[in-house]
Amino acid sequence: MEKSCVSIKIELDIVAARQLGRELAKQVGFSVVDQARFATAVSELARNIYLYADQGEISFDIIKNMNQSGLRLTATDKGPGIRDISQVMQDGYTTSGGLGAGLPGVRRLMDDFDIISEENIGTTVTVVKWKR
Amino acid sequence: MDVAKIDINSYRDLLKKYIDHQDESSLYGAEQMSKAFIKNHILPDEIVSLHIQSLMELYPSLSQDIQNSMRFLLETMIYYGLAHQEYQALRENQLALRSEISLAANVQTTLLKTDKPDIEGLDIGVISMPAHQMNGDYYHFIKGKQDSLGIAVADVVGKGIPAALCMSMIKYSMDILEEEAMMPAKILKYLNRVVERNVDASMFITMFYAQYTPTDNLLRYASAGHEPGFFYCAQTDTFSEIETKGLVLGVLPDSAYPSYEQKINKGDMIILLTDGVTECRRGNEFIKREEVLDVIKQYMHLPAQDIVNHVYKYFERLQDFQLRDDFTLVILRREV
The missing domain is CATH 1.10.1240.30 (KaiA/RbsU domain)
Incomplete structure (x- = not known):
């Protein structure tokens, strides 16, 4: 088991998180498309931390089960939290109004998706992509 | 390939x-x-x-x-x-929503169903088309004793699903009335109370209610702010507007509605409609109310149902086959 993390404070940290994510994806043996998708998911989650929580952390684990290996990404922050998770998981809902893929986009990019959030305490998003 | x-x-x-x-x-x-x-x-x-x-x-x-x-x-x-x-x-x-709405529209059609009654000596034509899937217009016939006929034409201010939901309520309030025993003005007074108590303050309903009795050939009617209809006098071959006073349903708890009556002679016609007919648009301009009469005149030699069908087709085409508002037109003609 390998674990590595990047803390997100400034916008440049998003790039560092992407880079680390992409390297690990390559290491696990993801296809070029899946590497790019994984990096995009890292980007989205890191940007969420940067925009809404001021600071937080992105960490990666290489995981294995019986017949496949994959990469798990955990994004943690102590920000304001999300009041209505169902709402932000709907397509077409973005608070920043920009062209964000948002959480539904992250869910599409990855295979497994989980989110725990509590108002005024923080948010943890855990996603996994398996090698195809 | x-x-x-x-x-x-x-x-x-x-x-x-x-x-x-x-x-x-x-x-x-x-x-x-x-x-x-x-x-x-x-x-x-x-x-x-x-x-x-x-x-x-x-x-x-x-x-x-x-x-x-x-x-x-x-x-x-x-x-x-x-x-x-x-x-x-x-x-x-969106597809799922659309099919859900079309189911709702079917339910509405069943709920609001009213049959065109057969009354000797009276030729009746009616058409009611929604602009979208659900109709916010409503018409209703009730046949009473001695072939008397009650007719309601109503329009919810607003379109689509909220309007349609609201109409179902009106229909059921009318169902529990013994309409044939009541004068149009009294019916409106009662419905006004129902709407005022049960419907959101931002929603209004206009209604024209008429009762025709063949025994004395008299049409008694009252209106709650509804788009005025027309009366055609066969003897003079002229149309006149049916003028009424009365506030739309649901504004004040105690609105009263004046009663009017009109003698109907052989060949005379009563034309009732909603603003979806008179507010048809040619491009960005509203048509004039007289234009509706011009079109009716063209088809007046036909049976009442054919007249309303032709008028609808005319305005449907005029608006490039896209209704802006629900369209309801009722024509009654005394034959003998």
Whole structure:
């Protein structure tokens, strides 16, 4: 088991998180498309931390089960939290109004998706992509 | 070319053929393949990846710069893929919603169903078409003792589903009335109370209620702020507006409605409608109310049902087959 993390404070940290994510994806043996998708998911989650929580952390684990290996990404922050998770998981809902893929986009990019959030305490998003 | 294959070999071979010959048939093949990609939900980033892979197989010594540039292109396509998936999901949602609304519209049609009564000596024509799936207009016939006839034409201010829901309530309030025993003005007074108590303050209903008794050939009527109808006098061959006073339903708890009456002679016509008829638009301009009469005059020699059908078709065409508002037209003509 390998674990590595990047803390997100400034916008440049998003790039560092992407880079680390992409390297690990390559290491696990993801296809070029899946590497790019994984990096995009890292980007989205890191940007969420940067925009809404001021600071937080992105960490990666290489995981294995019986017949496949994959990469798990955990994004943690102590920000304001999300009041209505169902709402932000709907397509077409973005608070920043920009062209964000948002959480539904992250869910599409990855295979497994989980989110725990509590108002005024923080948010943890855990996603996994398996090698195809 | 039959069903296009979308595997790496087919793509690579087609690409090679095009690079060698630059022929139109390869491009046609590409078009077919593109359709197959869409049909199979293949995302743009995957297509770029397919292209990169094919290039690498065809040109194993492809320069590193070109390879890098292709990776760069792939990266820019990721969000297009996401956007495409989102549109797809929204589209499916929309289809589901549409079928749900059409079910609701069917339920509404059943709930609000009213039969055109058969009354000797009276020719009745009626048409009611919704602008969207659900109708916010409503008409209702009730046949009473001695062939007396009650007719209601109503319009909810507002369109679509809220208006339609509201109409069902009106219909059931009327069902529990013994209408044939009541005067139109009294019925409106009662319905006003129902609407005022039960419907959101921002929603209003206009209604024209009339009662025709063949024994004395008298039409008694009252109106709650409804679009005025027309009376056609056969003897003088003239149309006149049916003038009434009365506030729309649901504004004040104690509105009262004046009663009016009109003698109906042989060949006379009563024309009742909603503002969806008089507020038809030609381009951006509203038609004039008289234009409705001009169209009716053209078809007056026909039975009442044919008149209303023709008038509807005329205005449907005038508005490029897209109604802006629900359209309801009722014509009654005394025959003997």
